[in-house]
Amino acid sequence: MIIGAGGVGHVVAHKCARHNDELGDIHIVSRTGEKCREIVQSIRDKHAMKRPGVIEAHELDVMDETALAGLIARTGTRIVINVGSTFVNMSVLSACIATGAAYIDTAIHEDPLRNDEPPPWYANYEWKRKTECRQAGVTAILGAGFDPGVVNAYAALADLEYFDRMESIDIIDVNAGDHGEYFATNFDPEINFREFTTDVWSWQAGEWTRNRMFEIRKDWDLPIVGKRATYLTGHDEIHSLQHFLDVPDIRFWMGFGERYINVFNVLNNIGLLSEQPVVTAEGEEIVPLKVVKAALPDPASLAPNYEGKTCIGDLVRGIRNGEKHEIFIYNICDHQEAFDEVGSQAISYTAGVPAAAAARLIANGRWDVRRMANIEELPPRPFLKALDEMGLPTRLRDGQRDVRLSFEDDKPGRSASSQHSARTNR
Numbered sequence: 001m002i003i004g005a006g007g008v009g010h011v012v013a014h015k016c017a018r019h020n021d022e023l024g025d026i027h028i029v030s031r032t033g034e035k036c037r038e039i040v041q042s043i044r045d046k047h048a049m050k051r052p053g054v055i056e057a058h059e060l061d062v063m064d065e066t067a068l069a070g071l072i073a074r075t076g077t078r079i080v081i082n083v084g085s086t087f088v089n090m091s092v093l094s095a096c097i098a099t100g101a102a103y104i105d106t107a108i109h110e111d112p113l114r115n116d117e118p119p120p121w122y123a124n125y126e127w128k129r130k131t132e133c134r135q136a137g138v139t140a141i142l143g144a145g146f147d148p149g150v151v152n153a154y155a156a157l158a159d160l161e162y163f164d165r166m167e168s169i170d171i172i173d174v175n176a177g178d179h180g181e182y183f184a185t186n187f188d189p190e191i192n193f194r195e196f197t198t199d200v201w202s203w204q205a206g207e208w209t210r211n212r213m214f215e216i217r218k219d220w221d222l223p224i225v226g227k228r229a230t231y232l233t234g235h236d237e238i239h240s241l242q243h244f245l246d247v248p249d250i251r252f253w254m255g256f257g258e259r260y261i262n263v264f265n266v267l268n269n270i271g272l273l274s275e276q277p278v279v280t281a282e283g284e285e286i287v288p289l290k291v292v293k294a295a296l297p298d299p300a301s302l303a304p305n306y307e308g309k310t311c312i313g314d315l316v317r318g319i320r321n322g323e324k325h326e327i328f329i330y331n332i333c334d335h336q337e338a339f340d341e342v343g344s345q346a347i348s349y350t351a352g353v354p355a356a357a358a359a360r361l362i363a364n365g366r367w368d369v370r371r372m373a374n375i376e377e378l379p380p381r382p383f384l385k386a387l388d389e390m391g392l393p394t395r396l397r398d399g400q401r402d403v404r405l406s407f408e409d410d411k412p413g414r415s416a417s418s419q420h421s422a423r424t425n426r
Helices: 007-017 033-045 065-075 086-099 126-136 150-161 189-196 236-244 258-269 288-295 299-305 335-342 346-363 380-390 416-424
Strands: 026-030 055-059 079-082 102-105 140-142 165-175 200-204 207-211 217-222 226-232 249-255 309-320 323-334 372-374 395-398 401-404
Touching: 007 026, 007 033, 007 299, 007 335, 007 346, 026 033, 026 065, 033 055, 065 086, 079 086, 079 346, 086 102, 086 126, 102 346, 126 140, 126 372, 150 165, 150 236, 150 309, 150 323, 150 380, 165 217, 165 226, 165 236, 189 258, 189 288, 200 236, 236 249, 299 335, 299 346, 309 346, 323 335, 323 346, 335 346, 346 380
Parallel strands: 026 055, 079 102, 102 140, 140 372, 165 249
Antiparallel strands: 165 309, 200 207, 200 249, 217 226, 226 249, 309 323, 323 395, 395 401
């Protein structure tokens, strides 16, 4: 069952359809039934089903936990992929715990009335339900998108196979594409803007450090996309990586163009990005952020004209064999290639493919751990191998060497088994 019928849900549904021999019946659920039906039709138009099978659309408000649990039970769903709004995470998780279905999401839960949660964010909602998941024997995989998600697996791989001790992880996310619009967001504007309207939290020198958004800039010379400006940003994966990996410095850098920054600052400074309601002169109560969202292009509409590539990866520094060492583990995704394959742009593609890969690993038992887990707690190689098969290959820049990594043997590298056991038991 796929919760959410936006751009990411579209990709997840297409990728699950291509692996329905492993995943079985597919059910797409959203408050907007028409969007679900459009995804079903797009899968049929592209003949994306690997074999004949069930694919159905359902209109439902997933905040109604009882109704959702009933739908999960009636459809016989055993894996739920939640790519709806982050506001629904706890409701969907509750329905999964009630029915015993496995749960997958791609981002941390958010309270729509709060935008000032203290770090670590996972401890505010998800991690409070670890005992429930373990007692119910429910597999709950958190943050199985790209960032969070794949970048967490990159960090785990670096920990297991490339370093004796990691000293810093810089996660770099650059979209070097062009959608042709003057101003637009690549995913839900309401969620996008909320990321950047509060203080930036990073993990530095072994403690939480607070900065202002767009306060700290760093330019990187990246593979394929070249030199790009990025800004220190708070992000989901820092909040689990700092907990599970013994690394003193973990930062997230996101690329922004000058136009985005200028428009964002104007909207924010005049209060149009506030989630708190205001009353108009006519007596109507409105939420400014929702008005801005309604005025901007639908992120899904950007896909046909999107050109260029994304570059997302982990720059990891540390000690190997007694010497300083640095690697960059990353992926390059092409907007046009993503559209040609599934009808979505690369931002949705990079977020959706990993969630479908995680579902495959639960279905085949590799990640069916019967407890709550973040990606870095799980063996990275099966995940990265599945991603390679599904269109998101992993590359490694190590000094002068830049290669596509192979996970065909699906076996951990040096001392990986003992290191992984030590980390997951920490």
